[in-house]
Amino acid sequence: MTTMAVRTRVVAPQRDTGSQKALRERNIRMVVATLRAQGPRTQAALARATGLSTGTVSSIVRELETTGLVATASTISSGRRSVEVRLAPDPRVVVGVDIGRTHMRMLGWDAGRRAWGEQLVQLAPGHEPFETLPLAAEMLDGLLHEHHVDRSRVLCCGVALPASLEPVTGRVVQASVLPNWAGVDLGEALRDALGVPVVLENDANLGALAHYGAGQHAGAHSLVYVKVATGVGVGLSFDGSLYRSTTGITGEIGHVPVVDNGELCYCGNRGCLETLVSTRRLVGDLRRTRPERTWDVPEVVRAAQDGDVMVNRLLYDAGVALGLALAPVCNLLSPDDVVLGGPLAAGGQALLEGMVATVRQRALPATTGRTDFALTDLGETAEVQGACLLALQASLRSGDVLVSN
Numbered sequence: 409m410t411t412m413a414v415r416t417r418v419v420a421p422q423r424d425t426g427s428q429k430a431l432r433e434r435n436i437r438m439v440v441a442t443l444r445a446q447g448p449r450t451q452a453a454l455a456r457a458t459g460l461s462t463g464t465v466s467s468i469v470r471e472l473e474t475t476g477l478v479a480t481a482s483t484i485s486s487g488r489r490s491v492e493v494r495l496a497p498d499p500r501v502v503v504g505v506d507i508g509r510t511h512m513r514m515l516g517w518d519a520g521r522r523a524w525g526e527q528l529v530q531l532a533p534g535h536e537p538f539e540t541l542p543l544a545a546e547m548l549d550g551l552l553h554e555h556h557v558d559r560s561r562v563l564c565c566g567v568a569l570p571a572s573l574e575p576v577t578g579r580v581v582q583a584s585v586l587p588n589w590a591g592v593d594l595g596e597a598l599r600d601a602l603g604v605p606v607v608l609e610n611d612a613n614l615g616a617l618a619h620y621g622a623g624q625h626a627g628a629h630s631l632v633y634v635k636v637a638t639g640v641g642v643g644l645s646f647d648g649s650l651y652r653s654t655t656g657i658t659g660e661i662g663h664v665p666v667v668d669n670g671e672l673c674y675c676g677n678r679g680c681l682e683t684l685v686s687t688r689r690l691v692g693d694l695r696r697t698r699p700e701r702t703w704d705v706p707e708v709v710r711a712a713q714d715g716d717v718m719v720n721r722l723l724y725d726a727g728v729a730l731g732l733a734l735a736p737v738c739n740l741l742s743p744d745d746v747v748l749g750g751p752l753a754a755g756g757q758a759l760l761e762g763m764v765a766t767v768r769q770r771a772l773p774a775t776t777g778r779t780d781f782a783l784t785d786l787g788e789t790a791e792v793q794g795a796c797l798l799a800l801q802a803s804l805r806s807g808d809v810l811v812s813n
């Protein structure tokens with residue numbers, strides 16, 4: 409979906425009623441949509457195309473011009489002097505940052521959700537905020553410099569983390585994947601380091617948001633995103649809004665017990681889903697049983713794609729365990745879409761099949777009768793795309809109105 413989203417500042421006078429404001433916004437949308445569909449137009453042509461009066465069009469054009477969204481030029485049309493209006497490229501940008509256990513990815517978007525730059529660095533497992541935040545600042549400087557983007561154009565930075573974050577403050581409540589980050593007031597630390605407004609969110613939540621915003625699941629009413637990586641997390645999106653709790657902890661499906669008296673989990677419980685399903689577990693099992701090969705996540709993906717029977721069997725079994733924890737979620741929510749993402753997704757067909765077979769077996773058939781179960785179509789950039797989208801949403805909330813078509 410390439411919905412062009414542009415913004416205009418609402419300068420509604422006090423006396424405006426809600427309905428007058430809504431009418432004005434609708435008229436602005438019509439003008440912007442006409443310019444986008446038909447290209448540059450004179451004010452008179454815009455009035456004819458939208459059915460608005462020339463006075464209304466001219467007032468809207470003045471307002472859009474002050475916010476830099478349109479540009480005007482004098483022209484001669486049918487032998488008469490007139491004003492031609494064209495959409496100006498929106499100079500504002502957002503940046504998404506995805507910080508994982510062993511990577512940091514940065515993505516720049518313009519206000520129309522078009523990517524203009526991306527960077528990826530590998531991080532040492534166990535990295536700490538005091539090392540990673542200055543590196544993030546350095547990466548942001550590099551990204552902006554490389555693409556000639558002035559920092560003043562950055563509306564907001566969205567940051568994805570494999571951790572539970574307290575709403576408002578951004579304090580890391582729980583971070584099993586990034587143990588050295590627990591308890592850090594990350595909102596303030598990131599704002600200081602990056603020098604731009606920052607919004608933070610759990611990475612699985614942002615995966616859900618990204619799929620709502622783009623790809624084959626775009627616009628899904630209810631979407632469950634399952635991220636299988638070092639841990640297992642779930643993000644829930646309802647009509648593009650994320651489900652958030654007051655504690656900041658949601659989607660902890662990795663700690664749903666799926667085996668009675670199973671292996672001890674680091675959370676203190678036994679038989680949690682994460683004791684059976686994670687890249688750590690999968691790679692560990694393969695290193696132990698097939699030491700002749702050098703196993704890591706990309707190697708597992710390659711083997712799965714090559715049809716390695718044992719690897720696909722392990723992935724299928726992991727999918728079955730996922731399905732055990734996901735079936736009650738499906739009974740509870742009856743979601744339209746369940747999307748499986750994370751670094752295994754590229755070779756994750758067997759993982760998906762095991763999960764779907766188990767959910768179909770254990771959930772009420774009617775709850776999943778219309779559910780589309782799929783591997784992510786956004787690859788490993790889902791979380792960072794979600795971070796960009798969150799940054800756009802956050803900046804659009806602060807006193808501006810979204811004008812889109």
Ligand SMILES: [Zn+2]
Binds near residue numbers: 664674675680
């Ligand atoms: Zn656990």
